[in-house]
Amino acid sequence: MKIILTHEVSGLGAAGDVVDVKDGYARNYLIPRNFAIRWTKGGEKDVEQIRRARKIHEIATIEQANEIKARLEGVKVRLAVRSGDAGRLFGSVTPADIASAIKASGGPEVDKRRIELGSPIKTLGAHETSVRLHPEVAAKVNIEVVAA
Numbered sequence: 001m002k003i004i005l006t007h008e009v010s011g012l013g014a015a016g017d018v019v020d021v022k023d024g025y026a027r028n029y030l031i032p033r034n035f036a037i038r039w040t041k042g043g044e045k046d047v048e049q050i051r052r053a054r055k056i057h058e059i060a061t062i063e064q065a066n067e068i069k070a071r072l073e074g075v076k077v078r079l080a081v082r083s084g085d086a087g088r089l090f091g092s093v094t095p096a097d098i099a100s101a102i103k104a105s106g107g108p109e110v111d112k113r114r115i116e117l118g119s120p121i122k123t124l125g126a127h128e129t130s131v132r133l134h135p136e137v138a139a140k141v142n143i144e145v146v147a148a
Contacts, residue, residue, distance in 0.1 A: 001027075004046060008114075098141070
């Protein structure tokens with residue numbers, strides 16, 4: 001099935017790309033989560049609009065991405081969350097929580113969709129996440145999750 005991506009999907013493409021995927025993947029995952037829309041001849045007009053919006057929000061150069069990477073890796077991020085007795089969290093830490101904690105710690109503003117969690121953070125302690133700033137640049141951010 002031919003689809004137009006509306007958000008960046010790891011391993012598939014960026015917003016505005018037209019890609020072919022399996023029918024079930026598109027119908028059951030990408031389209032219901034608004035990561036993509038079906039490709040139509042009329043939808044080609046949407047592609048240019050999506051690409052223009054992407055250019056506004058993306059980091060333009062590798063040098064700029066490296067500057068932001070240096071700032072991110074220098075920030076000490078502490079995130080206070082509710083937890084139980086054994087150090088397990090009530091719920092988990094989301095990319096939106098991490099983005100707001102980075103901003104509160106004095107770091108640069110990061111889009112929550114650029115934060116990649118390997119597995120959900122459900123325990124207290126130190127954790128490492130990756131922030132994809134540019135297709136060629138990713139920053140490692142150390143997060144300390146503490147009890148609130």
